[in-house]
Amino acid sequence: MVSLDSLPHLPGCYLFRDSPEEWGNIIYVGKARDLKKRVANYFQKQNHSPRMAALVAAIKGVDFIVTNTEVEALLLENTLIKKHQPRYNIKLKDSSRYASIHLTDEQFPRIRISRKGQGQGSFYGPFVSAKERGFVYQIVRKAFGLRTCRRLPKRACLRYHLGHCSGPCIGKISKRDYQARVERAKSALSGRTAELIGSMREEMAIRAGRQDFERAMELRDEINALEHLQERQRVEQNRKYDQDVLSYLIDGESVHLMLFKVYRGTLTGKEEYQFPSSDDFLEEFIVQYYSENEPPEELIVSEAIDGSLVDFLSHLKGKKARVTIPRQGEKRELLLLAEKNLEISVFGDQAKLVSLQEALRLPRKPEVIECFDISHLAGSFAVGSMVQFRKGKPDKTNYRRYRIRDVQGGDDFASIAEVVRRRYSRLKKENKELPDLIVIDGGAGQLSSALKELREMRVKVPIISLAKKEEEIYLPGLAEPLNIKKSERASLYLQEIRDEAHRFALAYNRLLRKKALSE
Structure with missing residues (x-):
């Protein structure tokens, strides 16, 4: 560890630790043109933001690394942040926009979307646009009949029956022929569509001459899809730069x-x-x-x-x-x-x-909203979902899903009661933050069931329900829904939240059904 007086007037990186010892945790990494001036500024400045004030209070030791230039300092700063993950440096979460199209290294390679480093095989991308990536993925997947399943199933799936997969799982295509399709897919993903289309036209003519019309038609469809992709690539290549x-x-x-x-x-x-x-x-x-x-x-x-x-x-x-x-x-x-x-x-x-605050006459803005929905298939695979919106946006780190345990059959009222009880009994037990508003997907009956559970737990949070058909908003104690049009901003926001809860519940229900079929 060093004292502030020993810091040089040179470019480099400074490291703040939570202990004066060398093994103390690094809590912040920064870059400076002049290390001494930059670090001294932290302790001399009086009007820090709350976050920076907390950082300064936590600093117990300072270390530094001198570099020749500021560019070297920037490169070093990034390396140190990646290595130590300091708590006071901002965290950037990468999104699926930067995923690539991945052809796996398997006996029958499958096509998927993933980031580089997630498995072996060939990667194409990353794509700056999720929409463009999805377009290319769909064309290549369907055109060449490549599988997407994690494991080869024992029977044909729906994609095979729709004509989107060549069916390696049931022996409908040989390993050699499947690999030929994979090689064509690699050519297409690499941008070599023109030469690929030429060779495929030749093969189509040969197949037609042999009266193998089924394969000739398959090749024709593949060529049409590739020509569509080729036109897309040509348009992009004619534009300027990124x-x-x-x-x-x-x-x-x-x-x-x-x-x-x-x-x-x-x-x-x-x-x-x-x-x-x-x-x-x-x-x-x-x-x-x-x-x-x-x-x-x-x-x-x-x-x-x-x-x-x-x-x-x-x-x-x-x-x-x-x-x-x-x-x-x-x-x-x-x-x-x-x-x-x-x-x-x-x-x-x-x-x-x-x-929403004005429409529901809430005492404060509902910055944290939690919404519940139930999904089942004729009473089986019953699940519940809870999604959270924070300051107007989905907070997916706080989504929760529930497998209904205490209810038999498709009793939505009892199922809503169960998930509400499980959610808020846990929050109370762990002394965690309660939401500003609870939304129930359903009508007055679902609202009544949820409200009963809240009262028994002595949880005092505003609660409403939203009925799907006419997007009617029900409040406790009112026999009729609120007089709010479904096109109004407050209602549209509630619909957005409810739709997300419905999507999340349905996805979990489908997952359970898929697992049951594969067992």
């Missing part, structure tokens, strides 16, 4: 950041992040994000960034990276569009909460 558009706004102690992905001149998607504010949040975001994702040829931002960051991006890209601060024109329009989307995303969610 750009990222980065916009952010600070709301209290939080940063909301929007990243637009512009691929060869076309806006392909957007990503949104939220994390605690700090002095260097933008620099930290750029370093972490582009260390995991290939930098674009041009980064469009609203303000100048440090020259060392530009050098850092160029180092990762392998060629000069451009950072543009547009004042007018098409790039400025893209930046304004990103800002507009960000404002709608952040403050639009607040508008939903306010409208």
